[in-house]
Amino acid sequence: MRLRLTFNLILVAVFVIGILVAGWHYHAQLQRDAMDEVRHNSQVLMETALAIRSYTTDQIKPHLDPLNAERFLPQTVPAFAATETLHRLGDRYPGYVYKESVLNPTNPRDRANEWERSLIEQFRADAGLGELSGIHGEGVEQSMYVARPITIRQAACLKCHSTPDAAPATMRAVYGDANGFGWKQDETVGMQLVRVPVLYPLEKARRAFNTFMLSLAAVFALMFAGLNLALERLVIVPMARVNRRLEELATKDFLTDLVNRRRFFERLEADMAEARIKHLGLSVVIFDLDFFKRINDTFGHDSGDSVLRHTALRVRELLRSSDCAARFGGEEFILLLRETRIDAAMAIAEAVRGKIAGAPYEVVGAVSASFGVAEWNHREDARELINRADKALYQAKQDGRNRVVRAPEA
Numbered sequence: 119m120r121l122r123l124t125f126n127l128i129l130v131a132v133f134v135i136g137i138l139v140a141g142w143h144y145h146a147q148l149q150r151d152a153m154d155e156v157r158h159n160s161q162v163l164m165e166t167a168l169a170i171r172s173y174t175t176d177q178i179k180p181h182l183d184p185l186n187a188e189r190f191l192p193q194t195v196p197a198f199a200a201t202e203t204l205h206r207l208g209d210r211y212p213g214y215v216y217k218e219s220v221l222n223p224t225n226p227r228d229r230a231n232e233w234e235r236s237l238i239e240q241f242r243a244d245a246g247l248g249e250l251s252g253i254h255g256e257g258v259e260q261s262m263y264v265a266r267p268i269t270i271r272q273a274a275c276l277k278c279h280s281t282p283d284a285a286p287a288t289m290r291a292v293y294g295d296a297n298g299f300g301w302k303q304d305e306t307v308g309m310q311l312v313r314v315p316v317l318y319p320l321e322k323a324r325r326a327f328n329t330f331m332l333s334l335a336a337v338f339a340l341m342f343a344g345l346n347l348a349l350e351r352l353v354i355v356p357m358a359r360v361n362r363r364l365e366e367l368a369t370k371d372f373l374t375d376l377v378n379r380r381r382f383f384e385r386l387e388a389d390m391a392e393a394r395i396k397h398l399g400l401s402v403v404i405f406d407l408d409f410f411k412r413i414n415d416t417f418g419h420d421s422g423d424s425v426l427r428h429t430a431l432r433v434r435e436l437l438r439s440s441d442c443a444a445r446f447g448g449e450e451f452i453l454l455l456r457e458t459r460i461d462a463a464m465a466i467a468e469a470v471r472g473k474i475a476g477a478p479y480e481v482v483g484a485v486s487a488s489f490g491v492a493e494w495n496h497r498e499d500a501r502e503l504i505n506r507a508d509k510a511l512y513q514a515k516q517d518g519r520n521r522v523v524r525a526p527e528a
């Protein structure tokens with residue numbers, strides 16, 4: 119039991135440490151992968167916006183510019199083209215945002231909000247800053263952003279944004295004179311901003327992590343069951359068998375199969391302790407086969423052994439399961455009778471005597487034994503109790519054998 123417990127505690131400790139280390143590493147890796155994916159997507163979105171812008175500038179604007187003189191076409195403005203196109207992408211992929219955020223825009227929808235304004239101010243403060251990125255928002259709104267400055271590099275831009283007078287009348291007719299003017303050469307007026315949601319990749323990472331941990335736990339559970347089975351079959355059961363055998367060898371008398379002297383004393387001490395607590399009677403009967411030397415000498419040692427074995431069998435038939443019979447040495451036996459006062463013990467001893475003497479043994483014929491019986495007085499120790507019984511046995515021998523003698527009270 120202790121072996122299994124120790125084994126399982128070690129196993130669980132190894133698993134817990136293993137799963138914590140593996141889980142921690144895997145979780146960090148998944149988070150990194152998820153953020154890499156988001157970063158990649160945001161870069162793709164930014165590059166897509168730039169591609170639309172340059173396509174509009176190179177392929178659309180030259181063809182439609184003549185029409186601008188009659189009616190302003192915002193489709194010819196690269197920023198408008200990129201914003202409109204990617205706005206449609208945002209309809210299909212919620213959370214994917216492209217915005218050309220400007221402090222003083224011509225089109226009011228491009229006006230920077232407070233947070234965007236703070237990013238633009240960073241670009242304005244540091245002309246060398248090419249890109250800003252990070253995480254913005256909370257919960258489902260959380261996204262990764264990439265921002266690049268919009269700086270007026272081409273003088274042609276100022277045609278529409280320096281003063282209302284310089285701007286095309288058709289444009290002013292659409293957007294008015296109030297906004298989008300006063301821009302200067304090399305001034306950072308706003309930024310291109312893409313936002314990509316992080317929720318989905320993080321959710322995907324969480325699911326992958328849960329699957330990994332569940333698989334790990336399942337593998338461990340199987341391993342745990344398998345190792346326990348192997349431990350049971352290969353170690354615990356054989357060990358229990360060996361232990362039982364060792365216990366038998368240490369406590370049994372191999373000839374009669376009764377318990378040996380050592381075991382008898384263990385039982386006696388335990389039963390005395392119980393009897394003391396519960397105020398129970400307890401008696402011992404010690405008996406010795408009569409003229410056993412003569413049996414040995416006449417019929418041989420093997421026949422003597424057979425008498426000892428059969429005596430044990432006859433004794434067993436008369437005892438209760440709570441009693442204990444031991445071979446005390448040579449041809450001497452002892453019985454421990456629990457919850458038994460002297461009169462009952464005398465009766466049992468008499469029954470055993472009758473059982474031995476009552477029917478002849480094989481080969482050797484009639485056999486008898488002499489008995490000494492003593493009841494524990496709750497004061498003496500085990501050896502004193504046995505000595506009293508032994509003296510009564512000696513008395514029985516002296517009185518002519520094949521009899522039961524009661525030990526006087528101590």
Ligand SMILES: Nc1nc2c(ncn2[C@@H]2O[C@H](COP(=O)(O)OP(=O)(O)OP(=O)(O)O)[C@@H](O)[C@H]2O)c(=O)[nH]1
Pocket residue numbers: 373406407408409410411412414418419420421422423426447448449515
């Ligand atoms: N066959 C056999 N004989 C044993 C064993 N142990 C002891 N003996 C013999 O038992 C005999 C005991 O003889 P004694 O002590 O003289 O006693 P006894 O002949 O029984 O005479 P009383 O006890 O006075 O009636 C000895 O001859 C021992 O060798 C055993 O395990 N097997």
